[in-house]
Amino acid sequence: MTLDSEELFNLYRRMLLIRRFEEEAARAYAQSHAGGFLHLYIGQEAIAVGASAAMAESDYVFQTYRDHGIALARGMAPGAAMAELFGKDTGCSRGMGGSMHFFDVEHGFYGGWGIVGGHLALAAGTAFKSRYRGDGAVTICFFGEGATNIGGFHEAFSLAGLWKLPVVFICENNRYAMGTPLSRTSPLTDLTLKAQGYGMAADGFVGSDVSVVKERVATAVKRARDGEGPTFIEIQTYRFRGHSMSDPAKYRSREELEERKKDDPLAVTRAQLEAAGAEVARFDEIEEAVEREVAAAVEFAHDSPPALEQTMLDTVLVKGQS
């Protein structure tokens, strides 16, 4: 273990917050407080939390529609996140985005994007801005392995590689593009090989240990910040829930799921902390505090006013220009 126990406790707490938040989100969805699509991150928490710990506050982050985890990892208030799911004015996107379109500019979180492969070029764009201005910021862009076949992936990689932009592309390979396993979408089993075609550095590892994620992502972030160009990181992971709430995930066996759950990032980190001498009472304290925080978020969401018609009308275009 490379991290000291206090930092590891902090990362554990953040992962637990994401886990409990999403369990509540699923409940809210079942009770029709939240609608639309809901894609849960449960099982993948070590990636968002580890990568976030490797970034500076002024760095930029992009994510797919499976975006609750990274938003909370970056520091979004759970209340603003839950209120967005509830379609409330106090939501992080004022009820205009929903689950798939979280935004939190204050924490460098630039969404929350719904079209597979569509946000990779945007991440190259914020990285382009950082190089243009020389502001030293790095952009981290997450996407699934299902995005590695679409044109948006290749064009963003072409430009980022060509211009050596300060961006880190993180592929969260959770084995299934919705219901289709990697073996039926790619002739490669090692996706990092794709980086070579774009003159890009690559790394690949299993993402169940938050310390490992932090350390490996930090290496890529440093490379980007030092002007040495982008990195493509493939992180092996697994989502414990279906693709979205409407997916019973019948394309994989119960045995496979149970096997993967042995690598639950929360269990992995807890075991490390216990091996280092952490007391059970400490975990109980964290559990209790996180549950209180999530309960408060739900209460805040319930009590908040609904999204405003005026917001809808006022945000089509920025008015009063030219």
Place this chain on the structure above:
Amino acid sequence: MRIIRYREALREAMVEEMERDADVFLMGEEVGHYQGAYKVSEGLLERFGERRVIDTPIAEAGFAGVGVGAAMVGLRPIIEFMTWNFSFVAFDQIVSNAAKIHSMSGGAIRCPIVFRGPNGAAKQVAAQHSHTVEALYTHFPGLYVVAPSTPRDAKGLLKASIRDENPVIFLEGETLYGVKGEVADEGVDEVVPIGKGRVAREGDGCTVITWGRPYYTVMEAAERLAADGIELDVIDPRTLRPLDEELMLASVRKTNRCVVVHEHWPYGGPGAQIVDVIQREAFDYLDAPVLRVAGLDVPMPYASNLEDLVLPTVDRVVEAVRRVSYLGA
């Protein structure tokens, strides 16, 4: 006033805005070392360097997206499509990202970007290179769509578009680049506001609303009709979204007749939208149905004689005006 070409007017607008604001940059295929596929950006690389005049690989979705991302965090990109036909491979970046980010983020993020390039048919470049795209891009709330006909409007509207906080679809024309016209003297910062149309010719016989290349077809038809005693009131909306509805309606209330002339296909688009506005808001003023002269509803053929059939002609404009005036051919 000076007389310069449309392409020079565009170039001047970019130069002046890049001089004024260090966050403005130009990105696209062949914009730098090649000096622009249509020479609009000639000399810009030498003037501003590779940091701000950026040649790209052939990757429209990639560089359009880079522009949108850069705009989201404060830069002011000008993204050149070699022609608007090639914007279709970047469609998702424009409609799913640029047009949506302000709304989707609850107003937290802005996207001040200009997508520009030549629109419409050139000459015998056939089906894939002859699209008139305003019917597509005006469909989406969250985008401005601008289509200047003259050098003066090209310069003034490009300056306004670069300064605007919103994504702007800026439609030029390959056949317009060589057109000469009056433009304000050097050093005069003339900005044409987005959303304001222009009365291009005054008359009381019939309103004709038109933009882009058909604007010149209409102005020629106006001369011929004037010889027959019909004076056209020609309205150039200049911006296609939002439309300057009041200007068009005031003209129709005066002339009681209206013909809309456009190159895009007849199904939908700003042409149909204008007819909707006029029948709804000026119904009681109309002495005849509103007619349209549009590109024929076919993919553009290669053969020159067939292409001539597709594009609006002076004859078709004259015929439509005479029909709404209940005059024989």
